[in-house]
Amino acid sequence: MNRRRMDQRTFHLEELADGVFAAIGRRGTTSHSNAGIIDLGDRSLVIDTFSTPEPATALDAACEERTGRPASFVVITHGHSDHWGGNQAFPNATVIASTLMRAHMMDMVAWVRELQVDPDPLRKEIATSQETLAHTPDMAERTRLEEVIAHYLALLRELPTLKYRLPEVTFDASLTLHGSRRTVELHTVAGHTRSDVFVVLPADGIVFCGDLGFFETQPFMRDCDPARWIAWLEEMEETTYTAFVPGHGPVGTKKDLTREREYLEALVAHVRQVAARGESVESALALRLPPPFAAWQAAESGRFEANVRALYERLAVQKQ
């Protein structure tokens, strides 16, 4: 599919339909996650706001440029701060999230306030990563570390001016926004986190998945409910929607949802087998995933380890 691409400094826009844009982030920045811009006709909607105000300000400017007005609504897809840290950059908008998600976001605010009082843990994290980088020959791992360092440095730079803004409107199951040009449905589900929101544009066949979607990269599973996440992916695979915007990675199709589901299923099955044999988490970590997941694992071994540990712990808790 050939889509019009518009480059910004740390993200680029892809026009998925007239007035519907995916904002695809760039790794190693505080806009390493994806966002979206939707022209509702009489108002404009932004989905997610990156990690910090700087790229979020550029996102609102892009919204104004592409739709003729700044965002009236900002919808947040889940509580991880790389998707809503830029909320303060939307002065004209009402921020909408799920009720449960808002509670999760309050924990994040506490974490950032601590960092604002004492940024040393972040500085130490940067120093440790730089130290590791100096002794890492592997190119993929070097790239990953460089991205981590660049991201933390950008966060450190914006930390003093960060004012985490919580949502003003929350909902529990679904909410519909009726614009003069298009209708947008917001639905809640547990999957990537305890409360995710995905955004459906029924007439356009487009879904903004938030982090329920990770394409061409390993999904982040620390806070997930794997069974419900897999069920959601299956549900989407059954729909007639054609374009899916993930929280991380390029815009995809149902094929990408299937691949993501296969990764989740493979990892859950593997960790379950290891746990059932009474073996330790270390033996689960010895797994080498088959293609196409081998490349994902090689690119981000830390993500793989975090996922395996989270699943192992989860299964151990379930057994008790």
Ligand SMILES: [Zn+2]
């Ligand atoms: Zn996330």
